[in-house]
Amino acid sequence: MSIKLGIIGGGQLAWMMSDAANKLGVELIVQTPNQDDPAVSIAQETVFGAVDDAAATEILASKCDIITFENEFVNLDALYLLEQQGVCFRPRLAALSPLLDKYHQRCYLQDLGLPVPQFFALEKPEDIQTKIENWDFPIVLKARRHGYDGQGTFVIHDLASLSKVVNQKNTQFLVEEFVPFKKELAIIAARSVNGEIVTYPVVETQQQQQVCRRVIAPADITPQQVAEIQAIAHTLLNSLQVVGVFGIELFITADGKILVNEIAPRTHNSGHFSLDACETSQFEQHLRAVCGLPLEHTQLNCTSAIMVNLLGYENSHSDYQSQRQQLAAIPHAHLHWYGKTESRPGRKLGHLTVLLEQQNEQTALDIIHQIESIWYPPEKFS
Structure with missing residues (x-):
């Protein structure tokens, strides 16, 4: 008998759980406000309602065994009433509570002794x-x-x-x-119902206008810095008693100091490369964790990888078929198109991951330049 998993949120993060759900025999039921949201096309059933619509979540709860989250813009007070009535949320609401307000999140991290700005x-x-x-x-x-x-x-x-x-x-x-960082970094970590924790390779993220544009896996940092970041992930997930996948964003300063930037209590853009470049994707790992299944290996199945977000640069209803065909033709490329019906500047429409046989900064930069020169028109390309 399959597990019926409710997901609050119907964007691309829920959409990317589809293959793993089919593999694991998990039935996805999605709560989302719009008929054209990406995950509607892969859900066995959809409950239409905003992510903070407690009445919709009550309907969702009646249809599934466990509820998890695609985004964190929820009404915790209303969800606590459902939790008291026996609804199973994973991660538990107490794990979300310190994180949803960014000031409270900073205080929580500081109280744990984790380094923050x-x-x-x-x-x-x-x-x-x-x-x-x-x-x-x-x-x-x-x-x-x-x-x-x-x-x-x-x-x-x-x-x-x-x-x-x-x-x-x-x-x-x-x-x-303001942290004059040398690099922005991120790590995806998962914790099971039994308290087992696995972490993915630390990656470098490159932002423009505070939007993630590129991810390079693994990050070019020292083994000691990797160990420090993994220890931060273990401390945080164990303190919160998380069940599921969390994304942790960090800075590394010019003198090598690690600072925690923000926590995403869900699957995260910095882990999209794992769909094609890792033994187990972050999406399968999340389903495994919240459904009580054993966690699996996280190592890269290639030497390195780059992931480039395909961001909207205009207001349009185009499906960008020509650019997509050119991108998909790049050797060792894996294109993920989210099926959104409307483009607008900065909106994440898809992503492209390219697997590399060697870890070479110049090769990575050349491929990133190739991808972005195909995707963006000349006047938008920078």
């Missing part, structure tokens, strides 16, 4: 004068809730700009020191 909460405009006086610009300003792919994140260069953004946006903010 300096930070404080900016709850009202008057706090600017009292809290910022000893800080140097630039600083990073983040909305405490509902920010992703650069939305709600601002690099601020002076006091006037800070005041303008804070007064324009009706929300609470987290202020962080």
Whole structure:
């Protein structure tokens, strides 16, 4: 008898669970607001409702054995009532609670003794004068809730700009020191119902306008730095008693210091390369974890890999068939197209992973340039 797994959220992260679900005999039931969301096409059944629609989640719960999350923009208070009625959430809601507000997340990481940038909460405009006086610009300003792919994140260069953004946006903010990092890194980690933890290779992520554009696996860092990052993942997942996959984003500074940037309590863009480049994808691993199945190996099945996000650069309803055919023809390339019906600047429409026989920075850069020169028109290519 197959496990019926409910997923709150119907975007590409849920869509990419399809092959693993078929392999493992897991029936996916998705809660999502729109008929054209990617995961609707692969779900056995869909409950239409926003991810924070508790009434829709109650219907979802009646149709499945376990509920997991494709994104974290949920109404925890309402879900706690369902949990008290016996609904099984994995990860458990208590594991999500410290992470959904970015200020609370920072405090939680700091309390665990994990290295984080300096930070404080900016709850009202008057706090600017009292809290910022000893800080140097630039600083990073983040909305405490509902920010992703650069939305709600601002690099601020002076006091006037800070005041303008804070007064324009009706929300609470987290202020962080700007970290002049050498590289941005990420690690995907999974924890089972029995407390077993596996980690994927640490990767380098390259962002533009706070949106992930490229991932290089593995990252070119020392074994000691890899071990430090793996230890951070173990500390965090064990403290939260997570069941499932988490993505952890980090900085490495010029002097080799590791700092935790943000936690994603779900599968993550930095782990998409695992679909083609690893023994077990992050999506299969997540299903294994939340369904109580043994975790599997995470090592690369190639020497290295690059993943390039295919980001929207215009408002369009094109399916970009010509570019997709050219990209798919690149040797050792694996194209994943999410089937979204609308393109807009910065929207993730798909990704391309290329497997490499050697770990060579120049080769990786050349292939990235080839991919992006095919995908972006000349005036958008940079």
